[in-house]
Amino acid sequence: MGDHGVLRPSDDLASVVTDSTAKYRSAIYILGVIQVLLGIGALALELAALIMFYETGAPGYPIEYAGIWAGIFAIVTGMVQLLAGKKTVTLSARRKLFTVSVFLALISTIQAMVMFSLTAYNIYIVRREITRREGNQQPVGGTNLNLDQLKDLAMMRSVVALVYISLAIIAMISLVLDCCNACGKTSAGADDVAYTSVGQQVKQIRIFKKGQNVKA
Structure with a gap:
């Protein structure tokens, strides 16, 4: 019976x-995928920079360490977004995931914006040094880098900056969508x-x- x-x-x-009735579930899932990919990209680029410019005394060199942690955090945040956006997640589990995602997305947004600002300043310093040393192929004063290596560094940091600003935008959108779900109706009005x-x-x-x- x-x-x-x-x-x-x-x-x-x-x-x-x-x-499967969460608001913007598909969008949240896609944003999670993008966030994981951007996190992997940031992690890979920062590790590459760490290896390429190890012990060169490159301007702003310690920024790579912060970038590695930012990349790892972005991957974790994206994975939580993925779980929250899955169709097979139970109602109670989805609500908990959205609550966690709100805090992670907020931190990820702030972190990405800070890293973008630091990277942009780093690019400014490197490009200023390039302009000052234009035509001189000797190592730049205070570093082991010549002019061509400085240009490579500036290009790499520019790509990293693009990753961080993209990550900040994606995390901000995710934060809004997570809030729509985590701060939505209670059981009394559901x-x-x-x-x-x-x-x-x-x-x-x-x-x-x-x-x-x-x-x-």
Whole structure:
């Protein structure tokens, strides 16, 4: 014998029902993918810079270490976004993931903007040194870099800056979408879910707006 009923997100049965009705779920999932890719890009570029300019005394050299951590954090944030945007996540788990994502996306946004600012300043210093040393192929004073190496450094930092500003924009959009879900309706004002079950198996799920009549 099957039974019928109406449950709300606070009910126990809701924990076994997968929820695909989160606001902008597909967009959140895609943003998570992009954030992971940008994080990997930032991590790879900073590691490459660390290897290429190791012990050269390049201007602003320690910035690579901060960039490595920023890349790792972006990957973690993106992975949480991916989980929150998956279609098969349960309602209770999705809400927890969105709550965590709000804080991670906020930190990631601030972190990416700070790294972009530091990288932009680093580019300014390097390009100023390039202009000052134009036509002189000797190592730049205070470093082991010649003019061509400085130009390579400036180009690499420019690509890194583009990654960071993209990461900041993506994280900011993710933050807004996460807030739409994490700070949305509470269980008292949420939609009702009509279900038909046989034993422990849920056979049919129908979602109704608050106040709409539910037929068993």
